[in-house]
């Protein structure tokens with residue numbers, strides 16, 4: 001079935017979004033056609049505004065509307081401490097703790113040859129260029145997956161060469177969780193990374 | 198069954214929209230259950246439902262969607278463990294991941310079912326253990342070990358993932374320069390998990406040979422079965438594997454694939470020094486496959502201190518009375534609950550039938566006979 005040109009174009013653009021198949025693209029397009037014209041205009045404007053105004057922080061590569069993000073501009077934060085994460089959403093998780101007072105660095109992905117992601121596709125050069133100033137510790141907080149571990153190892157080696165302390169977030173049992181219901185993978189890593197009392 | 202071993206089994210089994218078992222509920226005998234029916238009536242489907250509860254997996258050859266009744270959107274298998282009265286459930290919804298619950302609590306991964314109801318199966322497909330590619334025998338080792346050590350599965354998954362990533366880099370390096378440090382980060386994971394996989398597999402095969410060598414299901418007097426782990430390279434520990442991976446890199450780039458590590462190993466089976474894959478009659482090959490499975494039953498019961506579930510699919514028709522009674526006494530010695538299928542009830546000795554319960558299976562209906 002062929003749609004009239006403006007509709008076909010809209011469907012085509014929606015279809016290119018991640019997680020949107022041809023069927024849901026059609027459904028979204030027809031939903032947009034039924035929306036009040038003002039709402040559609042505001043949606044379109046917010047898409048353009050977000051694209052125009054949101055950029056990567058020049059220091060930590062987090063998404064921000066300024067040149068420098070709020071965390072990097074906050075003089076009360078400890079600039080000798082950098083926590084390295086895979087994605088911007090990981091910062092939000094750490095910040096909810098309200099415990100960590102250092103800065104961040106977002107890699108925007110993990111090393112993954114199968115998906116064509118090598119060191120040059122991540123914000124690694126930007127991280128290394130931050131290490132010329134006074135740094136106490138780099139905390140690597142990539143996911144506990146094969147790719148997260150490989151990325152941590154890659155960064156760890158490069159940073160250690162510069163004589164800077166590098167740590168990796170521990171992985172193990174969820175606090176307050178019951179041993180009986182822990183999944184085997186978590187329990188196994190908790191056993192491997194056990195510590196002396 | 199040895200003294201002190203806990204017999205494992207399911208006291209009642211329910212299926213909903215599971216293959217042709219549309220709505221079935223069966224109370225099973227704690228020791229022996231014989232399912233009798235013509236082909237394609239549903240007796241193997243019940244065996245598969247038990248396997249699903251045991252491993253969270255569908256016996257090979259089937260995709261998830263194929264096990265859901267035609268025209269239905271989801272299937273459910275539910276069983277109560279005989280000893281602990283634990284309720285195990287596996288739910289399949291078309292197009293989604295399988296979900297498992299224990300006593301109503303959802304598990305984060307289906308593989309967390311492993312270890313609750315360890316099992317050993319034997320069917321005609323297991324002839325591939327003797328005749329098939331090395332991959333068949335590695336899968337046998339890996340699935341057996343995952344049941345004994347649930348953490349093994351995680352090491353295996355991590356190893357395979359790192360191996361795939363390294364293989365992509367090996368192929369990329371045929372066209373462009375890939376710095377050593379990019380290889381090393383995947384090789385570190387391969388060495389760590391690979392050494393562990395090899396260690397577990399070698400120990401397990403020693404046990405199979407030690408406990409299992411004497412178990413000769415159906416072999417002739419004077420024939421002796423040797424079961425050996427065949428590592429394709431000699432690098433056993435973590436460091437040796439890591440340096441071998443780094444040294445072999447140049448050749449592996451040329452070949453475009455990883456040549457060192459447990460993903461290439463095999464299980465060597467031989468009778469009186471002759472490899473059974475190429476040597477031996479069909480009868481001998483079947484005997485070897487059955488001996489291997491019964492040895493794995495015995496090892497599982499020794500390692501776990503439990504008597505595992507034993508699932509035998511249409512095995513008896515091929516065996517004479519002497520070999521049948523031999524197999525049954527092994528089953529009773531080392532298994533907890535036994536579930537077997539056959540096409541004619543008179544294939545099985547009356548003295549054996551008296552020890553358990555016979556069910557007739559017809560058009561997806563299971564009835565006590």
Ligand SMILES: [Zn+2]
Pocket residue numbers: 057058059060061062068069070071072073
């Ligand atoms: Zn920033």
